[in-house]
Amino acid sequence: MPKTKKDKCKQTNSINQVRYGCALGALHSVTAIPGAMPITHCGPGCVDKQYMSLAFYNGYQGGGYAGGAVTPSSNLQEKDVVFGGAKHLDQLIAASLKIMEADLFVVLNGCIPEIVGDDIGAVVARYQKKGVPIVSAETGGFKGNNFTGHEIVTEAIIEQYVDKFAPDKTTKKKGLINVWAELPFQNTFWRGDLAELKRILEGAGWQVNILFGYGSAGVKEWLTIPNAEFNLVVGPWLGLKTAKLLEKKYNQPYLHLPILPIGAKQVGDFLRSIAAFAKENEVKTEAFIKREEKEYYYYLEYFTDFYAEYWWGLPASYAVASDATYNLALNKFLVNQLGLIPAKQIITDNTPEKYREAIREEYKHLADDVAAEVEFIEDGYLVTQTIKQGEYGHKPPIIFGTTWERDITKELNGHIVEVSYPVSYDVVINKTYIGYRGALTLLEKIFTTAISKSA
Structure with missing residues (x-):
């Protein structure tokens, strides 16, 4: 039997x-x-x-106004593979513009039209010349995953x-920042997380283009992207490519903070780093941190009785x-x-x-005296085997982890908190695990999970 070829990550x-x-x-x-749309x-x-x-x-997040069963699709057939689907797409766009109401239409293609060579850019260009707010994005599945697709879009x-x-596109508004953070829907808690991120930034004195979710002003907010004083990338890597594009295009600097802040310590460091970078809002930042920490530690003080005494x-x-x-994070x-x-x-x-x-370096100083190694693995079998090898x-x-980790958690007689796609045993509406408020929710989740195991 021939040996299975594996890469350096044993995948x-x-x-x-x-x-x-x-x-x-x-x-x-x-x-x-x-x-x-x-x-x-x-x-x-x-x-x-x-x-x-x-x-x-x-998380059963739902489709909303433009997702799920609403999203227009050409549903290409065999004849479109043989003769091309550009005409089919043209008809779909024309019909969508008549029926669907939106401020911006984004045409995305899949593997089939990219392979057969459908020029969606040319089709969309005809509508762009008429002043229709529409763009095209080449998102064939073989380009990469939805993180890659997000950057393309x-x-x-x-x-x-x-x-x-x-x-x-030239005037810069003092105190206005564009925020590039989590990947919508991929991150199950993105709605609540972005809302909390916007709340703490505004509390520290900033005007925020959050760009996605309920807290965004929508398409018209995107039109103010060139007016931001700088771009803020929150997370280890997603958003950096976009920030570099905007730096080149609109002469906007960017600040990259790799740690999505959870809890008082991380939020304080996060907000102070932004104030120091821009040399603005230092007084407002400290006042906001003081107010929020007072409330945060008020609740935590009562929690410590449980944490110290429950054995x-x-x-x-x-x-x-x-x-x-x-x-x-x-x-x-x-x-x-x-x-x-x-x-x-x-x-x-x-x-x-x-x-x-750069990400590995972050794990080398999780705290002054704590470090950890991080592994990059995509395959579920290898993830399970790696977790199984841990010293607990x-x-x-x-x-x-994810829903996939439930079996290995049972094998280890452990507890599981689903935090990453797929999250199939948690209904998520606007839950957040970040910031001040999200950290308290996360504490509740962790220890409710732990103590309810014996129920």
């Missing part, structure tokens, strides 16, 4: 228990912008698969829409299997706020190679 060319969508899954980045040029079932995996069986909107329709089965060590953003919080011991850390989002070394001591560990 084959197939992935078990997938933890992201394909590039076309970035249609959800479009639906996350209030007033935007995706139009998809792909095979039958492609949109449904991306919706069911990313937006349904992942974001760039397309900036290049083809913002650059064309923004009324003022039965509370975890002392943990593993995290998630995307890079939540993985690093959770590690910082669990080590510094709770004093837990990191056992196994696994990043599952196929982080581009060029960012991995004599207490049941807590696993921060």
